[in-house]
Amino acid sequence: MRRDVAGSTLCRRVQAQIDEALATGELALAPHLADHAARCPRCGPDVQDVQRLFSRLRGSAAAVDTGPALTATRQVVAEAQALARQQAAGHRPVTWGWFLGQVAVLIALLVGLTLPVAWGIWRARTVAADHPPQPPAAQWAETFSSWVRTGLDYLFGDVRK
Amino acid sequence: MARTPGPPDIESFTAVFSEQAPRLYRTALGMLGNPHDAADALQEAGLRALRYWGGLQQRAAAPAWLTRILVNCCYNVGRRRSAATPAGLLQVRPDAAPLPATDPDVWAALAALPPEQRATVVLRFFQDLSVAQIARAMQVPEGTVKSRLHAALARLRARLADAPKEEAR
Numbered sequence: 001m002r003r004d005v006a007g008s009t010l011c012r013r014v015q016a017q018i019d020e021a022l023a024t025g026e027l028a029l030a031p032h033l034a035d036h037a038a039r040c041p042r043c044g045p046d047v048q049d050v051q052r053l054f055s056r057l058r059g060s061a062a063a064v065d066t067g068p069a070l071t072a073t074r075q076v077v078a079e080a081q082a083l084a085r086q087q088a089a090g091h092r093p094v095t096w097g098w099f100l101g102q103v104a105v106l107i108a109l110l111v112g113l114t115l116p117v118a119w120g121i122w123r124a125r126t127v128a129a130d131h132p133p134q135p136p137a138a139q140w141a142e143t144f145s146s147w148v149r150t151g152l153d154y155l156f157g158d159v160r161k
Numbered sequence: 162m163a164r165t166p167g168p169p170d171i172e173s174f175t176a177v178f179s180e181q182a183p184r185l186y187r188t189a190l191g192m193l194g195n196p197h198d199a200a201d202a203l204q205e206a207g208l209r210a211l212r213y214w215g216g217l218q219q220r221a222a223a224p225a226w227l228t229r230i231l232v233n234c235c236y237n238v239g240r241r242r243s244a245a246t247p248a249g250l251l252q253v254r255p256d257a258a259p260l261p262a263t264d265p266d267v268w269a270a271l272a273a274l275p276p277e278q279r280a281t282v283v284l285r286f287f288q289d290l291s292v293a294q295i296a297r298a299m300q301v302p303e304g305t306v307k308s309r310l311h312a313a314l315a316r317l318r319a320r321l322a323d324a325p326k327e328e329a330r
Contacts, residue, residue, distance in 0.1 A: 022310065022315055023307040024292055024307065024310070025282075050314075053314065053317060053318050053321060056321065057287075058289075059263070060287075063263035063264070064187045066183040068197075068199065068200040069200065072182070072200045072207065077179065079207075080171045080178075084171040087171070
């Protein structure tokens with residue numbers, strides 16, 4: 001993985017630290033290893049090389065012009081504000097127009113339900129006034145037999161003649 | 162963090178996203194290699210985050226959550242781009258807008274990395290995320306992050322050693 005260093009134990013430990021730094025992105029040498037790297041003609045350039053690489057990468061990130069991000073951010077924020085307006089419209093406060101509309105709908109509903117019932121009562125009273133009072137079962141039996149007679153006349157009236 | 166979207170708190174979303182946008186943009190630029198695609202990815206990530214903002218229970222986790230969304234959006238933008246120009250996922254477009262003028266060798270070296278390695282390096286050095294945070298953002302084991310980072314940095318080191326920074330020459 002790394003080029004072999006034919007040196008002291010300290011050299012090998014520094015090289016192991018450099019290898020670890022490439023896997024973690026962070027080079028933190030213990031003081032005695034840093035002292036060794038400062039003096040060692042092999043470890044010194046390697047440590048500086050890795051530190052320079054990390055520094056260049058971080059510097060490149062810091063040098064980015066984030067101007068184009070503003071446009072994208074503005075569009076996202078505009079979308080968020082539009083969503084907020086939609087939410088606000090969903091929780092609209094009660095106004096006079098809305099209140100009167102609700103009253104009108106309620107009145108129409110009541111009238112729609114009441115009219116057939118009133119008509120039914122009126123019709124029942126009319127029938128009761130035309131005929132002498134009878135038990136309900138007898139009234140139903142008379143109505144039913146009337147329907148049957150009418151039906152039979154319609155179906156077989158010509159046959160009888 | 163829950164995934165169930167609820168009614169989003171627009172004000173907090175706007176504040177957090179506006180604050181995080183420059184950092185996210187830098188990441189997208191590092192991953193995609195050109196400002197136009199980076200802005201596209203940032204906008205796509207913002208809209209997606211807005212949709213699911215109501216389901217985010219821990220506001221403190223918002224930066225890492227936004228980063229994860231952004232990484233996925235960068236992959237999506239890269240896929241769409243590679244479908245249009247079959248040069249592979251996240252290959253830097255030759256007709257792309259110019260890269261930052263500072264240290265162009267670094268950007269060129271980054272562009273030459275495979276997509277996953279590039280994303281790992283960008284998250285580590287552009288966002289200063291730890292290995293564990295990168296693993297969460299990319300949804301891979303920490304060992305995978307380390308091996309990608311090692312491979313990527315070794316390649317960058319070799320390439321940049323051949324093209325040292327102007328000031329260093």
